Amino acid sequence: MDAESVSKEAAPVTLQEVVTEDRLRKKNWLERHMSPQWYRLLQGVFTNPLSVIGIIITSMFILIAIFAPVIAPPINETIDPNLIPRDGYAAEPKPPGTLWKREPPPVPSWYKTIYKNDKWNHLLGTTGGQFDIWYGIVWGTRTALFVGVVITFVTVIIGLIVGVLSAFYGGWLDDVLSRLTEIFLAFPFLLAALTLSAILVPLFGRGIWPAVIALITFGWMTYARMIRGEVLSAKERDYVMAAKVVGVPDGQMILRHILPNAIYPVLIMASMRVGDYVLSFATLSFLGVGTEIGYADWGQIVSFSRDWILSLDVYWYIIVFPGVALLLFGLGWNLIGDALRDIMDPRLSRGT
């Protein structure tokens, strides 16, 4: 313990002094316009070097998704750009740098500037069946972000509804919903999602939806439990009691008084899980219950490598490039999530 902290402890500070000091402290624009909780989070995330790396990685993916048509221009406007353009149908993958022979898509200007070349290369090689890996990764970024955001959004909404109903009304409704949550928690996640998407494929056809619906179905329980706990504790606060006495209707009570206080840790939790959902989606795709063949989706590109297990060292580019994309995507979100968790964890914030 250094001298400064000793002297601080020696002079007892009254609550009045602390409050006055905090009020007089100079605050920047952000701090004045934000709730102290959010400000603390933001400050924590942007001062932790690991989470800054996470933010940089994640922003990079968002930029790639936005500028996908510039980075890898689609062949023409009539074809769905999410389908990877292919260069013939040969079974053997081609290494990075091979010249694009059949129907190459338009060559982007950045490529002409850097490579001083008007002919498209397969920058990252092709998979078996000649799907271009560069296109797959660039457009797959859109798939990944879309899937991650949709699953997170819907699971949070379901969790909110179940958790709020369960905690706010209590009684038999709470019993039923809690049992329901428990039942869903009893499913082995990946196997259950695998099964449901396999069942949904004949109904919806191949695409992102069977896997997305399956991951949502087996992914909302954590939020429901969390929100239930938060609402239960918010319900006991004085201001909620006061609002009840005044006769505020249920709907308004939940939306205006309870949720704003209860939702905060849930949103943090949700941001931490985006990466997980995308990895699960890629896993389902890899196992063959995801998108149709040739859809720009990282898990599926990797799955092409399964035909070449014996000579993976020759065709390394089928795994390494989409694998790195997946790893970085997950890492970006996890680094941010880790920092958020540390800020949130009261046991760690007491300081050592």
Added chain:
Amino acid sequence: MTAYIIRRFLQLPITILGVTIFIFAMLQLLSPVERSALYITTTPQNDAAIDAIINKYGLNDPFYEQYWRWLVGQKDPVTGERLGGVIFGDLGYSRTGRMPVKDLIGFRLPATVELALWSVMPIIGGGVLLGVIAAINHNKLIDQLIRVFVTIGWSFPTFVFGLLLLLLFYAKLRWFPPGRLSDEMMMVVSSPGFVQYTKMYTFDGLLNLRFDVFWDAFKHLIMPIVTLSYVIWAQILRVTRSSMLETLRQDYMTTARAKGLSERTVIYRHAFRNALIPVVTLGGLMVVNLLNGVVVTEVIFDYPGMGSAAARAAGSLDSLAVLGFVLFGGFVLILSNMVVDVLYAVIDPRIRVNSSGGA
């Protein structure tokens, strides 16, 4: 305490019933033609045969009637023989496995159990060790390095990590092969002189004193074990580390140091033991992760266990087989969670006090 355990036991059948209802509801999304496979043991030759099965077993009946029949089976009106009935273990016929789902599970189970048993030690041991080292060196370079190392593992999709291992150690170096046993050893194992006590080749190899069989089987297990461990370590590290950090701050730690105990004794005798209590709760989480990880790992390494069978069944829409595996996995999960809860209550006196007060 007893009341707590009894309450957990009473909830068990409700949860399991709920799981079966939901699984059956998923099954209803399939057409009656696909569901007719529940009741047959060979591929039917024509459409009329399928229609006959649909009528015979009432596959167009209301949900609850079908559910009841699926659950307890029904008597054949002619022979009086019981058909179907999930609670009797009749889960239908697996198209991809070419045998009843029940037999498929029994046939594939030993391989998966073997993999899981060998993985538990490195997962827990490695995760706890890394967590303790990180906590003792809180915020120092080694703590940061360990956290980055495990966060990368956590961010790795299992299949990508597994394939990279295959790329390096199989395709390039030829050290560790995929599969479960090499052909020569397979001949030894299936020869009459070799007794398959457990059907787990590493243990059978030891029991038969055939160390070459043991080593061959173990060589096939190394890459799957490494894959499973690396992607799960992050969770165990996180809990061990924060629990250890909290324990290190407790007053009794200062007391122990003040008594003049060596730092080693302080950490192992006083901190480590108490810090391990929350780690027990991870047991349930680890079973979840193993159940998830085993599916992908077995597929990647071509390991003939339940996971790869389930994945193949799902890929070719052999829904009955996958439903069987899900039901089985659900059972494992429910039981292990209960064991963890009870164990936790036994270990941690605080829970015991709370629950007896509340119940």
